[in-house]
Every structure is written in structure tokens, then in C-alpha cells.
Amino acid sequence: MASTPVARPRIREIFLAFLALGLTSFGGPAAHLGYFRNEFVARRGWLSEQDYADLVALCQFLPGPASSQTGFAIGLLRGGGWGAAAAWTAFTLPSAIILVAFALSANLLEGPLSQGILHGLKIAAVAVVAHAVLGMARNLCPDQQRTGIALAAVLLVVFVGGTAGQLSAIVVGGLAGLFLCTSASGDATGHSSLAVSSGTGRLSASLYVLLLAGLPALAWLTPGTLLDMLDGFYRSGALVFGGGHVVLPLLEAEVVQTGQVTADEFLAGYGAAQAIPGPLFTFSAYLGAIMSPTAPVVWAALALLAIFLPGILILLAVLPHWNHFRRWHRAQALMRGANAAVVGILGAALYQPVFTSAIIGPREFALALTGFLLLSVWKLPAWAVVIVMAAGGVMIGA
Structure with missing residues (x-):
């Protein structure tokens, strides 16, 4: 990765900012994008609304976990290669550690108090995503044309469904x-400060293809559970579009249908992954720990790296060409439309699964509305709203 030397305080700043999000970002990929936008666009001003929307659109196009790729790119923008590594590590490790601990002790999330807190945190995701959708709509859908594109994106996601609906949108x-959108006013999206050399891009693309083709060959030539696991998890991360929940059927086929993990163990880990902060891809750490009774932590780390690596490699392979693409006048119009579609996709995700999984009655709705007003009117930071929502979830449970 091409990067200039960055002062240690900046790397520390990136690490701590993403660590706070890794500890509080509940609700899945849509909520994560809302947290990122609130923290790095609205609060810290590390990148513009337009640059952020462009990154989201790019990462939605690419295979892999879109929210983690977006966070990696933000760290790269702010602090170069070390900043990207700090961002990914800080955002990913909290949930991975929790899930490994859950694999080793399945009683961590039991009890009415824990369930109440987790319910409140799901409600917090509703407020965060709603706030993000409103803010992005104001900036990225300022006219009738782009508002119509956002509405069309909602309809495609709702009626087509799944990854196909998102990509189609x-x-x-x-x-x-x-x-x-050829005559839309506003600044052109002609330059991004994400500097990745063409050599790094070629190397990343080569590694992506080499591992995708080489790991199955190695697993076939040298039969062994570890190589099989690395191959299956890498392929799952490399070939899935949409990330998050979309990867679960692939992982189920790799570990349950092959008899390495029982269906009950798989579903228990999935439930825990739904209830904790951070990217859902860290479910791989739980599976890795379950699959190895002798070295669970080592297997968890390898599974985690195997599933995230392809998404990072393909992102680095594409970024050297990103600025050239965005400088074209027609590309700017295309990106305006794609950015409006991203607003529609997030709007659809606000309802399903964020709203429908958290708002099960009038009390939950009132609490979510309170969180939304705390963010939008009283301008409280997201972490403070998360604490309030968690307390509210305990009160509802009681």
C-alpha cells in the first residue's frame, strides 16, 4: 500500500475512533454505515458527504463486507496503510473477541438484564440508521430526479430482494x-484522496486471484481440515456480494453440511453475532473456534483473516483506477445516480431488517423516536444515544 509516513497520534486517533464504533455499532451493515457517516462525515469531517457516498457505492459493488471495506478505506484516507490497518483491527476485534468467548462459554448472553440491554441496542440501530438516511437524503437527493432514483431503489430492493435487489438498484x-443527472449542480466528484499505487493494485488483484484458485488446489492436494477451512472461508468472502447476512448460507454449506459444526452450534453463534456490535463477518471467528477443540483461538484468527482478506484485496485492486473513473463528466452523472440509489438502499434497510427486528410494540417505537431526536435535534454523539437506548431496553424488559 502506498502511503506517506503518518504521525503516531493520527494512527492512535484512527484506532480509538474505530474502537469506539467497534464496541457500540449494533444493527448490521446498514447501521454501521450510519454510524460511520455520523462519526466521520458529520462529526469529524474526515471526508465529505459526496466522498463518503462514493465509497459506499463502490463497496456495495464489490464482493465482501461493504461496511468493513468502507471503514478500511476511511482509515486509508486518513492515515495511509497503517491507518487502514488500525481502522480494520479496531472495528473488527471487539466483536471477534466476544464471539470467541461465546464459543468457549455459551452462557455469556443469558439472563433478563442482558436480553434487555441487547434489545435496547437493536432499537438504537433504528435511530442511527434513520438519522443517517435523513442526512444523506438531504445532501444526495436534493432534486426531483435523484429523489425519484432513491424511490426506485427502494422499490427494487423491496420487490427483488436480497443481493440481486441491491446490485440492481x-x-x-x-x-x-x-x-x-448530467446538469445537476454542485461540486464534481472528480477527486479522492485515497492514494493507492497501481503496483499495489496489481499485486492485490494477483493475490486475490491466486488465493481464490490456489487454496482449493492445495486443499485437494493436501487433504486437511485447516486447509479446507481456509479455502471455504476465503471463497465465502471472495464470492459473496452484499456481505453480512448473505454470507451465512455459504458458511452453513461449508461447515454444517460438511459435519464440522452442528446446526445448533451454528444457529447459536448466529444469534450471538446478531446481538453484538461490529461486522457480522466476525461470525467466522466463532466458527473457527468451534471447529478446533485444541487451538480455538488460532483457528478463530485464521478464519477471521481468511474471510476478510478477499474483500480488502479487491478494494485495493480497484482503488488505483477510482480517481480516473470519477474524473469523467459522464462518470460524475453516473455517481450522482448511484449515490441516490444508495440512499434508497439504506432507506429500505431501515425498514427491513433494522426496524422490523427491533420495533415490536409502541414502547420500542417511542424509545427509537427518542433516540432519533437525541441525534438530530439535541446532537448527542452516537455512543451516548446507544447507552440511553440500552437503559431503555432494560426498562422495557422489566
């Missing part, structure tokens, strides 16, 4: 932007 939004 971005493609259709970009194509619509080519025709409807």
Missing part, C-alpha cells in the same frame, strides 16, 4: 443518473 440508479 445501484446499476439502475447509475444508468438513470447518466440521463437525468
Whole structure:
């Protein structure tokens, strides 16, 4: 990764900012993007609304965990290669550690107090995503054309569903932007400060393809559970679009259908992953720990790296060409449409699964509305709202 020397205080700043999010970002990928936007665009000003939306659109296009790729890119923008590593590590480790601990002791999340806190944290995700959607809509859908593109994206996601719906929404939004957003006012999206050399891009692309083709060959030539695990987890991270919940069927096929993990163990870990902060891809750490009774921590670390690595490699492979693409006038119109579609995708995610999984009655709705007003009117930081929502969840449970 090409990067200039960055002062240690900046790397520490990146690490601590992402660590706070890794400890408090509940609600899945859509909520994570809301937390990122609130922290790094609205509060810290590390990048513009337009740059952030461009990154989200790019990472939605690529295979891998979109929210983790976005966080990695923000760290890269702020602190170069070390900043990217600090961002990914700080955002990923908290949930990975919790899930490994859960694998070793399945009683961590039992009890009415814990359940109440977890319920409140899911409600917090509703407030955070709603606040993010509103803020992005104001900036990225300022006219009728882009508002219509966002609405079309919602309809595609709702009626098509799954990854196909999300990818279709971005493609259709970009194509619509080519025709409807050519005369849109505002600054061009012609430059990004994400500096990745072409050599780094070529190396990353080569490693991506080499591992994708080489790991199955190694697993076939040298039969062994570890190589099989690395191959299966790398392929899951390399070939899944949409990340998060979409990867679960692939992992289930790799570990449950092969008899390495029981269905009950798989579902228990999935439930825990839903209830804790951080990226859902850290579910791989739980599976790695379950699969090895002799070295659970080592296997958890290897599984975690195997599933995240392809998403990072493909992102680094594409970034050297990103600025050239964005400088084209037609590309700017395409990105306006794609950014509007991203707003629609987040809007659809606000309802399903964020709202529907958390708001099960009027009390939950009132608590979520309180959190939204605390963010939008009283301008409280997201972590403070998370604490309030957690306390509210305990009160509702009682």
C-alpha cells in the first residue's frame, strides 16, 4: 500500500475512533454505515458527504463486507496503510473477541438484564440508521430526479430482494443518473484522496486471484481440515456480494453440511453475532473456534483473516483506477445516480431488517423516536444515544 509516513497520534486517533464504533455499532451493515457517516462525515469531517457516498457505492459493488471495506478505506484516507490497518483491527476485534468467548462459554448472553440491554441496542440501530438516511437524503437527493432514483431503489430492493435487489438498484440508479443527472449542480466528484499505487493494485488483484484458485488446489492436494477451512472461508468472502447476512448460507454449506459444526452450534453463534456490535463477518471467528477443540483461538484468527482478506484485496485492486473513473463528466452523472440509489438502499434497510427486528410494540417505537431526536435535534454523539437506548431496553424488559 502506498502511503506517506503518518504521525503516531493520527494512527492512535484512527484506532480509538474505530474502537469506539467497534464496541457500540449494533444493527448490521446498514447501521454501521450510519454510524460511520455520523462519526466521520458529520462529526469529524474526515471526508465529505459526496466522498463518503462514493465509497459506499463502490463497496456495495464489490464482493465482501461493504461496511468493513468502507471503514478500511476511511482509515486509508486518513492515515495511509497503517491507518487502514488500525481502522480494520479496531472495528473488527471487539466483536471477534466476544464471539470467541461465546464459543468457549455459551452462557455469556443469558439472563433478563442482558436480553434487555441487547434489545435496547437493536432499537438504537433504528435511530442511527434513520438519522443517517435523513442526512444523506438531504445532501444526495436534493432534486426531483435523484429523489425519484432513491424511490426506485427502494422499490427494487423491496420487490427483488436480497443481493440481486441491491446490485440492481445501484446499476439502475447509475444508468438513470447518466440521463437525468448530467446538469445537476454542485461540486464534481472528480477527486479522492485515497492514494493507492497501481503496483499495489496489481499485486492485490494477483493475490486475490491466486488465493481464490490456489487454496482449493492445495486443499485437494493436501487433504486437511485447516486447509479446507481456509479455502471455504476465503471463497465465502471472495464470492459473496452484499456481505453480512448473505454470507451465512455459504458458511452453513461449508461447515454444517460438511459435519464440522452442528446446526445448533451454528444457529447459536448466529444469534450471538446478531446481538453484538461490529461486522457480522466476525461470525467466522466463532466458527473457527468451534471447529478446533485444541487451538480455538488460532483457528478463530485464521478464519477471521481468511474471510476478510478477499474483500480488502479487491478494494485495493480497484482503488488505483477510482480517481480516473470519477474524473469523467459522464462518470460524475453516473455517481450522482448511484449515490441516490444508495440512499434508497439504506432507506429500505431501515425498514427491513433494522426496524422490523427491533420495533415490536409502541414502547420500542417511542424509545427509537427518542433516540432519533437525541441525534438530530439535541446532537448527542452516537455512543451516548446507544447507552440511553440500552437503559431503555432494560426498562422495557422489566
